[in-house]
Amino acid sequence: MKIEKCPMCKQLSNAKFEPFCSEKCANKDLGNWLTGKYYIPGEKVNDEMINENPEIIDIIKKDKLDF
Numbered sequence: 001m002k003i004e005k006c007p008m009c010k011q012l013s014n015a016k017f018e019p020f021c022s023e024k025c026a027n028k029d030l031g032n033w034l035t036g037k038y039y040i041p042g043e044k045v046n047d048e049m050i051n052e053n054p055e056i057i058d059i060i061k062k063d064k065l066d067f
Contacts, residue, residue, distance in 0.1 A: 006021035
């Protein structure tokens, strides 16, 4: 069995916050995604592209029905 380490601070991960060791490290990672420090490279999408794509429109409609 491989012992996993927290990707943020390298301490042993905690099952409750896996793969992180704590809520603090999990939130730091989330903050990096939300502020754009982390991102998935690719073409930027604008509202016009979304509104013209029927597949995306269907996903959005279904998502609204689920809530």
